[in-house]
Amino acid sequence: MSAVDPRGTSAHGSAPSSAHAHAGDDVPARDALPDAARMRSLPRLEPRTPDALAGHVRAAHADGRALLPAGLGTRAPRGALPARADAWLSTRALDGVVHYEPGDLTISVQAGLPLDALDELLRPHRQRLAAQPFARTGSVGGLVASGAEGALALRHGTVRDTLLGARTCHGDGVLARSKGRVVKNVAGYDVPRLLVGSLGTLGVLVEASLRLAPRPARSALRVATYPDATRALAAARAVLDAALEPALVDVLCAADDARPGAPPVPRLLVLFEGGAARVDGQLERLDAVLRASRPDAFELLRDDETLPLLRHLDDAPRGLDDLARARDAAPPEADTNPTTAGSHAPGVAHAAHDVLVLRLQRTPRTLPEALAALRDATAAAGLEATWLARPGLGSATLRIAPRTHAVPATNAVPASRAARDPYTHATFLAAAATLLDAPGRHSGLQVLSAPDALRADPLRVFGPPPPAWRLMGAVKRALDPRAVLAPGVHVGGL
Amino acid sequence: MTPRDPLDRLLDSFAARLGAEAVVRDAGRLHVYAGDGSPMHDALPRAVVFPRDTADVAAIVRACADARVPFVARGAGTGLSGGATALDGGIVLALNRMDRVLAVDPVDRTATLEPGVRNLAVSEAAAEHGLFYAPDPSSQAVCTVGGNVAHNSGGPHTLKHGVTVNHVLGLTLVQPDGHVVRVGDGACGYDLLALLTGSEGTLGIVTEVTVRLLRRPETVVTLLAAFDSIEAASEATSAVIAAGIVPAALEMLDAEVVTALRAAFGFEFPGGAQALLLVECDGVLPGMDEELADVSTLLREHGALSLRAAHDDAERAEIWTARKKAFGALGRIARHYYTQDGVIPRTRLPEMLRRVREVAARRGLRVANVFHAGDGNLHPCILFDSDDDKTKRNVLEAGAEILRHCVELGGSLTGEHGVGVEKREWMSTLYAPDDLAVMARLRDALDPSGLCNPKKVLPLGAGCGELSALGRRAAL
Numbered sequence: 001m002s003a004v005d006p007r008g009t010s011a012h013g014s015a016p017s018s019a020h021a022h023a024g025d026d027v028p029a030r031d032a033l034p035d036a037a038r039m040r041s042l043p044r045l046e047p048r049t050p051d052a053l054a055g056h057v058r059a060a061h062a063d064g065r066a067l068l069p070a071g072l073g074t075r076a077p078r079g080a081l082p083a084r085a086d087a088w089l090s091t092r093a094l095d096g097v098v099h100y101e102p103g104d105l106t107i108s109v110q111a112g113l114p115l116d117a118l119d120e121l122l123r124p125h126r127q128r129l130a131a132q133p134f135a136r137t138g139s140v141g142g143l144v145a146s147g148a149e150g151a152l153a154l155r156h157g158t159v160r161d162t163l164l165g166a167r168t169c170h171g172d173g174v175l176a177r178s179k180g181r182v183v184k185n186v187a188g189y190d191v192p193r194l195l196v197g198s199l200g201t202l203g204v205l206v207e208a209s210l211r212l213a214p215r216p217a218r219s220a221l222r223v224a225t226y227p228d229a230t231r232a233l234a235a236a237r238a239v240l241d242a243a244l245e246p247a248l249v250d251v252l253c254a255a256d257d258a259r260p261g262a263p264p265v266p267r268l269l270v271l272f273e274g275g276a277a278r279v280d281g282q283l284e285r286l287d288a289v290l291r292a293s294r295p296d297a298f299e300l301l302r303d304d305e306t307l308p309l310l311r312h313l314d315d316a317p318r319g320l321d322d323l324a325r326a327r328d329a330a331p332p333e334a335d336t337n338p339t340t341a342g343s344h345a346p347g348v349a350h351a352a353h354d355v356l357v358l359r360l361q362r363t364p365r366t367l368p369e370a371l372a373a374l375r376d377a378t379a380a381a382g383l384e385a386t387w388l389a390r391p392g393l394g395s396a397t398l399r400i401a402p403r404t405h406a407v408p409a410t411n412a413v414p415a416s417r418a419a420r421d422p423y424t425h426a427t428f429l430a431a432a433a434t435l436l437d438a439p440g441r442h443s444g445l446q447v448l449s450a451p452d453a454l455r456a457d458p459l460r461v462f463g464p465p466p467p468a469w470r471l472m473g474a475v476k477r478a479l480d481p482r483a484v485l486a487p488g489v490h491v492g493g494l
Numbered sequence: 495m496t497p498r499d500p501l502d503r504l505l506d507s508f509a510a511r512l513g514a515e516a517v518v519r520d521a522g523r524l525h526v527y528a529g530d531g532s533p534m535h536d537a538l539p540r541a542v543v544f545p546r547d548t549a550d551v552a553a554i555v556r557a558c559a560d561a562r563v564p565f566v567a568r569g570a571g572t573g574l575s576g577g578a579t580a581l582d583g584g585i586v587l588a589l590n591r592m593d594r595v596l597a598v599d600p601v602d603r604t605a606t607l608e609p610g611v612r613n614l615a616v617s618e619a620a621a622e623h624g625l626f627y628a629p630d631p632s633s634q635a636v637c638t639v640g641g642n643v644a645h646n647s648g649g650p651h652t653l654k655h656g657v658t659v660n661h662v663l664g665l666t667l668v669q670p671d672g673h674v675v676r677v678g679d680g681a682c683g684y685d686l687l688a689l690l691t692g693s694e695g696t697l698g699i700v701t702e703v704t705v706r707l708l709r710r711p712e713t714v715v716t717l718l719a720a721f722d723s724i725e726a727a728s729e730a731t732s733a734v735i736a737a738g739i740v741p742a743a744l745e746m747l748d749a750e751v752v753t754a755l756r757a758a759f760g761f762e763f764p765g766g767a768q769a770l771l772l773v774e775c776d777g778v779l780p781g782m783d784e785e786l787a788d789v790s791t792l793l794r795e796h797g798a799l800s801l802r803a804a805h806d807d808a809e810r811a812e813i814w815t816a817r818k819k820a821f822g823a824l825g826r827i828a829r830h831y832y833t834q835d836g837v838i839p840r841t842r843l844p845e846m847l848r849r850v851r852e853v854a855a856r857r858g859l860r861v862a863n864v865f866h867a868g869d870g871n872l873h874p875c876i877l878f879d880s881d882d883d884k885t886k887r888n889v890l891e892a893g894a895e896i897l898r899h900c901v902e903l904g905g906s907l908t909g910e911h912g913v914g915v916e917k918r919e920w921m922s923t924l925y926a927p928d929d930l931a932v933m934a935r936l937r938d939a940l941d942p943s944g945l946c947n948p949k950k951v952l953p954l955g956a957g958c959g960e961l962s963a964l965g966r967r968a969a970l
Contacts, residue, residue, distance in 0.1 A: 099904075102736075103840065103841040104841050104870075147685075157656070160688065161660050168932075174932060176926075176932040177929045178925075178933065180905070180906050182837040182838065182869075182904070182906050182909070183837075183869050184648055184652065184657065184837050184869045184871045184906075184910060185837055185906040185908070185909060186645060186646045186908050186911070186913070187906045187907045187908050187921065187924055188913065188924075188929075188930075188933050188951065189693055189933045189937070190646075190689055190692055191933070194684060194685055197685060198685075214738030214740065243778060244778060245778050275785065277780060277784045278777075278778070278781025278782075279781070281781055282778060284780075285778075361681075363602040363604075364603070365601040365602045394602070443681045443682065462683075465683070466682065467677075467681070468678075468681070469683060471675060471686060472683045472686065474940060475689070475940075476684075478936050478939035479935070479936070490683065491682050492683075494683075
C-alpha cells in the first residue's frame with residue numbers, strides 16, 4: 001500500500017509563523033530552533049481507515065522516519081520537542097462510532113471522534129463520559145494520549161479508570177486489540193491503559209471502548225471565596241473529611257470570569273450530583289462545615305448554571321488560560337489599594353506565548369506545602385501563578401505568566417525590576433527556566449505546555465526521570481522498536 | 495557423599511540466607527503447593543522458599559535467574575486458573591511471611607502493604623480511621639493483596655467502586671533479573687501500574703503495594719428480591735442501571751442455587767422463586783431513602799415476587815449469607831463443581847444464560863449460576879459427581895464452550911479469575927495473533943529470560959513466530 005497519503009500533505013505546509021510577524025529582536029530562542037520551524041511545515045497525514053493508518057506507520061518504520069501522532073490539534077503540544085519528526089499522523093478522519101448499546105453503559109468509538117460529538121450521542125440516553133464531561137474540545141484519542149484529569153476525577157477517576165479496551169497501532173505498524181468492551185476483563189496485559197498519558201509514544205489509539213456514567217438529574221456547585229490559599233485549602237480538607245460524597249472539591253485561584261479585571265482570589269468549589277434529595281441534603285451538611293471556615297463570600301450555582309465554571313475545571317490547562325485571557329482582555333481596574341498602588345509593572349501585556357503550564361502531582365497530605373513552595377518560587381522568579389488544586393487527589397495545575405497584578409512592596413522580588421527593564425520574551429524564558437531548573441525538583445512536577453524554547457530538553461519538561469524509567473524504556477522499545485512514534489517526547493527522552 | 499545437583503546448591507544458599515525451615519524440598523510437603531483453588535491444574539514445584547522481605551525476594555530471584563531456574567510467586571493459593579503453579583521444574587516463592595501492614599495513612603487514605611497481607615486485613619487495619627479497601631473477592635478472608643494485584647481482583651462491590659487496578663497507587667517490583675524498582679507514586683511516565691496489575695506474576699514479583707482506601711459509607715442498605723425467572727431478574731437489573739442508579743453491588747443467583755440453598759441450609763424463599771437478585775446501595779444518608787424507593791419500585795415493576803430490605807449489619811449479613819454460602823450449598827448437592835468466569839455485555843445476560851442452559855443440557859451436566867449481574871460477570875458452576883477422566887473432560891469442554899459463547903456475544907474469557915494455565919490456549923479465541931504478539935513482546939521486554947512464572951497467560955508459541963499457525967482456532 002502507498003506509504004504517504006498525498007491529500008494529507010495539505011494546508012499546514014507553509015503557514016507563516018505568527019511569532020516571526022511580531023517578534024522583533026528579543027524573541028530569539030523559539031524560532032532559532034530549527035525543529036520548531038520545521039514542525040510547522042511537516043506534512044499532515046489523515047488516514048481514513050485503521051488499515052491506512054497502519055500503512056503509514058509501517059512505511060515510516062521501514063524507512064526510519066518519525067511520525068507525530070495527533071488528534072484534532074486542540075491541545076497545546078505536550079511533552080518535549082520530538083527528537084525527530086517527518087510528518088504528523090492525525091486520527092481526525094477516524095471519527096466513527098463502532099458500537100453503542102446504551103443498556104450496557106459502554107461505547108466503542110474511533111479515536112478521532114470529537115468529545116462534543118460523543119456527548120451529543122450520549123445525551124439523549126442520559127449518559128456521559130465521566131472522564132471529561134464538561135469541556136468537550138478535543139478528541140477521544142487526545143484525551144487518552146494526554147491522560148488528562150477531568151473535573152470529576154475525585155469521584156469517577158480519569159480516562160484511565162474508564163478505558164475498557166482499545167485497538168492500537170504500534171511503532172511497527174501492527175494493529176492490535178487488547179481487552180474489550182465489557183466492564184470487567186482480566187484477559188491479557190492491559191495495553192490500553194499503558195497508552196493513557198503516553199503522549200503518542202507507545203502507539204496510536206485507533207479505537208477505544210469506554211465505560212459511561214449516568215447523567216445526574218440535579219447538580220449544585222457551592223462556591224466559597226477565601227482571603228488566602230491556606231484557608232481555602234484547609235476548608236477543602238474539612239469538606240473531604242466530612243460525611244459527604246462530593247463529585248468535585250477544587251480550589252481555584254484565578255480570575256473570576258464574572259468579575260473581569262479583578263485579581264485572582266482563592267475559591268473553594270464543591271459539586272454535588274444526583275437526585276434532588278441527595279444534592280440538597282448534602283448542601284445543607286456542606287454549609288454547616290463551610291460556615292466554620294468563615295468564607296468571605298458564598299454563592300450557589302445550580303444545574304445548567306454550573307456549566308461555564310465546570311468547563312474551566314474539566315480541562316484545567318485550557319480553563320486557566322481562558323480565565324486569564326478573559327481577565328487580561330478586560331479593562332484594567334484602577335488600583336485603589338494604598339499599599340500596592342503604583343507598585344505593579346505597568347503595561348505588562350505579555351505575549352500569548354509567555355505562558356507556562358505546570359502540573360504538580362503529590363499526595364493530599366503533601367500538596368498544600370508543595371503548592372506553596374512552587375507559588376513562592378514563581379513569585380521569586382518574578383512570575384505569577386493562577387492555579388487549580390484538587391486537594392483530595394493531591395494534584396494541581398498552575399498557569400504561570402509574567403506578573404500583571406499589583407505586588408505588595410514586601411514581596412521578595414523588587415517590583416521595580418519590571419519597570420526598569422522592558423519585559424521581553426527572553427525575560428520570561430529566563431525566569432521560567434530558573435523555576436524549572438531549581439535543584440531538588442520533585443518527579444511529580446511536569447510541564448504541560450510551554451514555549452518551544454523551554455521544551456527542547458525532556459529533563460526540563462519532566463524533571464529527573466522516575467525510578468522506573470529503565471522499565472519504561474523497555475516498554476517503549478517493545479512497542480515502538482525503531483522509535484517511529486513521537487521520539488523523545490516523553491520523560492527522559494522516551 | 496554424592497555430589498549435590500545445581501538446584502540443591504541453590505536451595506542450600508537460600509537455606510543459609512533464610513534458615514533451613516524457610517526452604518521446603520520434601521516431596522510430601524510440596525504437595526500443598528502443587529495447585530491452587532481450581533481442581534484442574536496441579537504441578538509439583540521443585541521447592542518452596544519463604545522470603546521475609548524485598549531483599550530476600552530480590553536475592554532469590556537473582557540467584558534463580560543466574561541458575562536459570564524458573565520461579566513463581568504465590569500468596570494464599572486461592573487462585574482459580576492455575577496461575578501460581580510452578581511449571582518447567584520451577585520453585586515457588588511463598589510470600590505468606592511478608593504479611594505486615596507497613597502503614598495506614600488516614601490523610602492520604604492509603605495503606606502500604608506487604609504482598610502476603612490478607613485482603614480483609616487491609617480493611618481491618620483501616621477500620622479505625624473509618625476507611626476500607628474496596629476490592630473484595632469472595633476469598634477475601636484468605637486471599638492476599640499480592641495475589642489481588644497479580645489478578646486485578648474484583649468482587650461483588652466492584653460495580654461501584656472499581657477493581658484492583660483502580661486502587662493501586664504504587665508498588666515495589668522485583669524484576670525478573672532481581673533488580674528492585676519502585677513504580678507509580680504519581681511519578682510521570684508510562685502507566686506501569688496498569689501493565690503490572692493483572693499481569694499474573696509474569697512480569698516480576700510485587701513485594702510492596704500502596705493502595706487507595708475509601709471512606710466507609712455512612713449507610714448501607716441491602717435488598718433481596720425473588721423473581722420467577724432469571725429473565726425477569728435480568729431485566730430488573732438492566733432497569734436499575736438504565737435509571738442511572740449505580741448500586742454498590744448487584745448479584746444474581748439462579749434456580750439451581752436457590753434449590754441448593756433451600757436443601758443445604760433451609761433458606762426460605764417464596765414459592766416459585768427461580769432467581770434471586772441482591773442489590774446493595776451505599777452512600778450518604780441524604781437521598782438514600784429516595785434511591786431505595788426508586789430501586790424497589792423498579793424491582794416490583796419488573797416482577798419481584800418478594801422484596802426484603804436489610805438496614806443493619808445483622809440483617810445484611812443474613813442476606814449476604816445466601817450469596818456467600820451459595821458455593822457451599824452447591825458443594826452439598828454435588829461432589830465437585832468447576833466454576834467459570836466469563837464476562838458479557840450486561841444486556842446479553844438473558845441470551846447468555848439461555849446458551850449456558852443449552853450447553854449443560856446437551857452435555858448432560860447441571861450448571862448453577864452465581865454471578866455479578868451488574869458487571870455482566872458470570873460464574874457458571876458446572877456440577878459433577880464422579881471424577882473419572884471422561885466426566886472431567888466433558889466438564890472442561892463445557893466450560894470452554896461457555897466461554898466461547900461469552901466471546902461470541904462480545905465479552906471476555908475472564909473477569910477476575912485470570913488466564914493462568916487454564917485459559918492460556920483459549921486466548922486465541924479472544925485475540926488475533928497480532929494482539930497476542932504485542933502482549934508477548936511486552937512480556938519478553940520485561941522478562942527476557944522467560945523464567946518468571948513461565949507458560950502462563952499467553953498461548954505457548956505466542957510471539958515465537960509460530961503464532962499465525964495457531965490462528966483463531968476453537969478452544970480445546
